Amino acid sequence: MKNLYGVNRLLPIILLAGGMVGGCGLKSAHTPLRVEITIQQMQFTPSEVEVYMGDTVVFVNKGIVTHDVTGEAGEAWTSGPIPAGHTFELIAKENLPYYCSFHPTMKGSISVLPKND
């Protein structure tokens, strides 16, 4: 199931901004958002998110053990260990299919949409 987090959260903010600035409106580059992914019960939730380029993705480890976020692609990028109770942030730049290198059964993906300006 795709999660259109970015889009859902974007609307009220655009409307609000449009109202306040009055006019420069709906087509302006959107304010970067923060999208949260919870790590709990040995799962990334939601496991699939769609965000806009420049949005911040925050991983929140609410579990009991240390996890990480490691890119599936060749030269594996990794967040490094994220201990229980800690968070890790990244700025979305490109699609990122990822897994946890400590627990390879844990997987997820971030799809990045270009900025609509």
Next chain:
Amino acid sequence: MEKTRKLNFKGSVLLLASLLLATPGYTQDTTPKLSDPEVAHVAVVANQIDIDYAAVAKKRSKNGEILKFAQTMANDHAAVIEQAAALAKKLGVTPKDNAVSKQLLEGAEKKQKELRALSGKAFDKAYIDNEVAYHQAVIGAVEGLLIPETENAELKSLLKNVLPALKAHLEHAQMVQKGFGASE
């Protein structure tokens, strides 16, 4: 090899079950056969055993995948023990030695001896086979015995919270095991 492992696994579960049933002094359905302090102790011991297996692996293995798996087991099971200890403290419960925890320790000592006698690929294979069997047995014990035996809601929920990690460890161990099985 395959057959032995299955027998061992089945044996250890049967042993756990028979020990529990044989524990005297309780009437069938009103009183738990394990008290909460005993459940807490079994949980701590079961986690410590896997940390000890990991320590053996760190000494005897040179395989990167095995070493990383062992390190994860050591870290994760230590985190669970920390949680269990914190909860026991909060509840004022002193984990209590019992037939089940003793039996677990005896079995683990025997297995450790076996593992220490091996090296190289034979060790790696035996270690990961044991990790699969051990996690299966512990998951069985947590689901079938410890959770039902537990009265305290927080202890019960801690045990339930640990299950996804145990299951992820099992799947991970099975993935690693497949890699070793292919070359045999």
